[in-house]
Amino acid sequence: GENVEQHPSTLSVQEGDSAVIKCTYSDSASNYFPWYKQELGKRPQLIIDIRSNVGEKKDQRIAVTLNKTAKHFSLHITETQPEDSAVYFCAASTPAGGQNFVFGPGTRLSVLP
């Protein structure tokens, strides 16, 4: 089955700097890769997603890149703000698995003022 790894497990950046979180997946059939942000005590919220027919997607300060050959995808946050502090989970989904995502273990991002 699918296995998703995520690095780093914790990340601290200064406000205004960029943050990058990387994920790798094992199943080459995976074709959909969402990213979720979970603030302390709150629900996971979808912040951006990418499909396998696209190499990059951007939404304001957030971007995701996908390298299908290497089977990895990354979340890029620019001009970080304190409210970006949260746990970020990547996930992968295969056609056979429908929308039964396999989540990465998470990255705790701290943006220091």
Add this chain to the structure above:
Amino acid sequence: DTEVTQTPKHLVMGMTNKKSLKCEQHMGHRAMYWYKQKAKKPPELMFVYSYEKLSINESVPSRFSPECPNSSLLNLHLHALQPEDSALYLCASSQDREQGNYGYTFGSGTRLTVV
């Protein structure tokens, strides 16, 4: 309405109790899910309903029993739980999973403590 509503928000139950968690969405989503999340861990899939039919049961113990009365409602019946079942239980919904992949909308969760 773009939300998934879960009740109760908090629940404390004894190991001999029977309780139910409830989830409701009115976005027309035809797939609904139960996830379990332990502290500092990612969500783990428990059950998937597609068009009100159970399609996936990820080898969850029988003390957890899901029910999908209609396309908007999802319940999780709990009986004879163990302390290690204490966790945040998240409900999620998504568009028709047969039409492709879409992100989930998660509910706020029920924080369950088994004593």
